[in-house]
Amino acid sequence: MASYEKKPAINRWAEEDRPREKLAERGSKALTDAELLAILIGSGSSRETAVELMQRLLADCHGNLGTVGNMDVNELCVYNGIGPAKAITILAACELGRRRQEEDKRNRRHVAGADDIFRYFLPGMRNLPAEECHVLLLNRHLDIIGSKCVSRGGIVGTVVDIRLVLREALVARATAIALCHNHPSGNVRPSREDDSLTLRMKKACDTMDITFVDHVVITDTAFYSYNDEGRL
Numbered sequence: 001m002a003s004y005e006k007k008p009a010i011n012r013w014a015e016e017d018r019p020r021e022k023l024a025e026r027g028s029k030a031l032t033d034a035e036l037l038a039i040l041i042g043s044g045s046s047r048e049t050a051v052e053l054m055q056r057l058l059a060d061c062h063g064n065l066g067t068v069g070n071m072d073v074n075e076l077c078v079y080n081g082i083g084p085a086k087a088i089t090i091l092a093a094c095e096l097g098r099r100r101q102e103e104d105k106r107n108r109r110h111v112a113g114a115d116d117i118f119r120y121f122l123p124g125m126r127n128l129p130a131e132e133c134h135v136l137l138l139n140r141h142l143d144i145i146g147s148k149c150v151s152r153g154g155i156v157g158t159v160v161d162i163r164l165v166l167r168e169a170l171v172a173r174a175t176a177i178a179l180c181h182n183h184p185s186g187n188v189r190p191s192r193e194d195d196s197l198t199l200r201m202k203k204a205c206d207t208m209d210i211t212f213v214d215h216v217v218i219t220d221t222a223f224y225s226y227n228d229e230g231r232l
Contacts, residue, residue: 019051033065034058040089045081053081066127066220069094098123111142114225117178117216120144125182126220131158133181135165137174138213145172151181160197162204169210176211183217188224190217198226 019035028036037057038050045053057079061067069091076087101123111117121134133151138144148168151158158181169177179201181194190198198215205212214227226232 033063037068037090037093040093041082041086043081048081050081053079057082064127064220065094065097069098070127109144111136111138111144111178111213114214114216114223114228117180117214117225118218118223120147121180121182121216121218122220125180125218128182129184131182131184133158133160133179135168136178136180136213137169137172138176138178138211140175142176142213145174160201162197162200165201166204166208166210169208174210176213177205178213179215181217183219186219186221188217188219188222190224190226195231198231202232 019031019039022035023031023039031039034051034054037054038044041050041054044050048056057068057076058065061071071091073084073087073091076082076090077084082090111120117136120136125132125134131151131153132149133153134147134149136144136147150165150168151160153159160179160181165177165179168174179197194215194217201215202212212232214225214232216226217224
């Protein structure tokens with residue numbers, strides 16, 4: 001059986017290297033994601049400190065906290081040093097982060113460009129395993145009335161019923177709308193189907209005297225705007 005060198009506990013580290021002390025002295029922004037997670041779980045195992053354990057977990061998730069948050073308790077408990085209580089603590093923290101982003105989204109009431117649309121939808125659409133299409137409902141000042149999911153599909157596409165989109169606009173008395181859908185593949189470039197949807201949506205909005213502001217394709221880190229590209 002392989003032997004492992006026992007790692008020193010975090011409370012035996014140099015004070016400036018301890019996550020809690022570092023946060024108290026320098027603020028939370030000075031800590032890495034692994035250090036912040038280590039504060040939550042408190043301890044690691046005989047093989048790893050809490051920081052090393054969280055570094056390994058994040059490495060397996062390609063550094064993506066959203067992926068960590070999408071794990072379940074059993075998946076987290078596979079890691080030596082994480083039991084149900086620690087797993088639940090990690091998932092609760094990730095959910096709080098998501099809700100904080102949702103609050104930021106609700107407070108962002110005016111749309112000045114595609115970046116605002118991207119930031120509005122990103123918290124709820126980040127790390128989705130399949131495509132979704134949402135309509136953003138706006139008044140004539142381009143202030144946000146609300147938004148609705150109008151289609152859910154698979155990894156490579158989703159079918160949008162234009163009549164359903166227009167119905168949502170009419171019910172909300174929106175005078176302007178924007179479409180936003182995600183690409184789980186991470187490739188932000190629109191497909192031919194996206195181009196066709198955009199063209200048909202623009203024609204339908206013109207007929208109904210509704211301003212079609214934009215169609216934005218998003219990934220977790222970037223977006224493509226038909227309006228910014230001069231394609232509306």
